[in-house]
Amino acid sequence: MKEDALKITDLTKNYKSFKLDNVSFTLPKGSIMGLIGENGAGKSTTLKLILNLIKKDSGKVAVFGLDNIENEKKIKKQIGVVLDESSFHYTLTPLQISAVMKNIFADWDESLYASYLAKFKLPEKKIIKELSRGMKVKLSIAVALSHRPKLLILDEATSGLDPVVRNEILDMLLEFIQSEENSVLLSSHITGDLEKICDYITFIRNGKIVVSEAKDLLLEQYGILKCASGDLSAIKPEDYAGYRKSRFGCEVLMCNKARAKTNYPDFVVDDAGLEDIMLFYAREENI
Numbered sequence: 001m002k003e004d005a006l007k008i009t010d011l012t013k014n015y016k017s018f019k020l021d022n023v024s025f026t027l028p029k030g031s032i033m034g035l036i037g038e039n040g041a042g043k044s045t046t047l048k049l050i051l052n053l054i055k056k057d058s059g060k061v062a063v064f065g066l067d068n069i070e071n072e073k074k075i076k077k078q079i080g081v082v083l084d085e086s087s088f089h090y091t092l093t094p095l096q097i098s099a100v101m102k103n104i105f106a107d108w109d110e111s112l113y114a115s116y117l118a119k120f121k122l123p124e125k126k127i128i129k130e131l132s133r134g135m136k137v138k139l140s141i142a143v144a145l146s147h148r149p150k151l152l153i154l155d156e157a158t159s160g161l162d163p164v165v166r167n168e169i170l171d172m173l174l175e176f177i178q179s180e181e182n183s184v185l186l187s188s189h190i191t192g193d194l195e196k197i198c199d200y201i202t203f204i205r206n207g208k209i210v211v212s213e214a215k216d217l218l219l220e221q222y223g224i225l226k227c228a229s230g231d232l233s234a235i236k237p238e239d240y241a242g243y244r245k246s247r248f249g250c251e252v253l254m255c256n257k258a259r260a261k262t263n264y265p266d267f268v269v270d271d272a273g274l275e276d277i278m279l280f281y282a283r284e285e286n287i
Contacts, residue, residue, distance in 0.1 A: 011059035034194035080144030225255030
């Protein structure tokens with residue numbers, strides 16, 4: 001059995017207009033987990049609680065088996081973080097950033113950092129203000145990896161990037177976990193990216209976990225049944241998670257694709273992607 005890189009148990013945070021409600025999921029070591037959900041679903045709140053940037057109301061966060069508050073310093077030495085915007089002052093250059101970071105991280109590796117700058121074709125002496133968004137993200141990743149973390153956390157880091165740059169970053173994440181000692185938690189709404197690289201998917205909606213499962217099992221489990229709108233009543237409510245109607249008919253997200261094909265042989269049941277699953281759960285018809 002794989003050791004857990006991250007274990008979240010009943011994590012709760014209350015705001016006036018939002019509640020992160022008893023969130024639980026586990027990221028096994030050596031794996032990539034995609035954290036998906038609509039804007040405002042609770043993804044960033046969850047990541048901030050993991051990093052102890054905001055105070056939880058209840059629940060537990062264990063990173064490498066250690067409590068994230070009691071062992072905060074030890075844990076943060078082993079975590080790399082990439083946010084959706086650059087965290088560095090816009091007048092700094094990549095070379096100057098290295099000079100700063102080696103005074104922060106005891107394990108900062110200047111030669112490794114230089115190799116990432118070369119690999120990502122990042123100009124060493126160009127100020128951050130003059131870099132493209134894609135270059136800023138790649139710079140953030142280079143910084144995050146150059147103190148040799150065991151857990152990499154990315155918050156919407158690939159949003160707004162062109163497909164070429166996104167694929168470059170995804171390949172790097174796959175390379176990062178090849179040793180089976182490193183792990184990645186990737187928050188994103190780009191479900192196509194997550195389907196390519198993730199081992200596990202955690203779907204959060206309105207502050208609650210809808211599903212947290214191995215990606216392959218998730219894609220194998222769900223299916224989309226197509227029928228006329230008038231035929232929806234023939235589908236048992238307990239068999240589906242949501243539906244959407246259009247002038248062309250009705251599509252129903254079935255909870256068990258294999259069972260749906262057996263129980264409803266008169267209807268077509270297609271595969272469902274991560275985007276399908278997220279969109280069906282998000283529609284008002286599900287309520």
